[in-house]
Amino acid sequence: MSTRVGALVPAAGRGERLGGGTPKALRPLGGRPMLLHAVETLLSSTLVSQVVVAAPPTLVEVVGQILGPRVRVVPGGAERVDSVRAALEALDDDIGVVLVHDAARPLTPAKLVDAVATTVLDGHPAVIPVLPVTDTVKEVDADGRVVRTPPRDVLRAVQTPQGFRRDILYMAYANRDLPVTDDAGLVEALGVPVTTIPGAEEAFKVTRPADLVLAEALLAQFAPGDGQR
């Protein structure tokens, strides 16, 4: 396996739950597009040597100008899986390890990127960062009635970047019509073991308006060079 690491950034979502009109990846955070924060973190990793971004199709040129020549930008698709697939096809042939990282997780620390990549390089074919679940989670039926309460101690909330051996991710994406909400879900369907490592609280996803308020507040607290990102 080649040890060269590439990162794919799905950034073509509309951001309907966040609202505000502008595609979410281009919404400002600390005065700069959210996507730029995520990409800069990936580029700051000494392990990551290529970054490919899937942008909203009408904004490929604009996003290319924002991110500069080190980043390849391709048109994304209708669903997240379509965007990841488009980016996967644009990776250099000699990339052996692939990280998939949401543009919508702009405050993810660089040390988490390195930890995921290192764990794949150490021989784990699929690696995801996770945090314990703090709310009680209920399964409900179509009428909203509770069906059951899974025990919380075995539940985990899943973040990105998720890291994969390239050949495994390719095989997984051959099954991409499966109804999954993350890349590891496709890998699980292959029967390939998925390893968890500790995630980071700052790697939360900006999904709803309150998440953006929290991200702005946290960013304002980071001092330059304090190693938090």
Ligand SMILES: Nc1ccn([C@@H]2O[C@H](COP(=O)(O)OP(=O)(O)OP(=O)(O)O)[C@@H](O)[C@H]2O)c(=O)n1
């Ligand atoms: N067709 C899509 C849908 C999502 N994404 C990306 O996948 C990541 C996680 O998706 P999410 O946070 O759900 O973003 P949106 O799809 O934009 O959000 P919403 O469902 O609220 O519209 C984001 O970086 C988003 O840009 C993508 O590249 N292409």
Ligand SMILES: C[C@](O)(CO)[C@H](O)COP(=O)(O)O
């Ligand atoms: C990939 C992901 O960020 C892991 O938590 C998440 O599943 C994306 O889901 P979304 O509904 O597209 O936000």
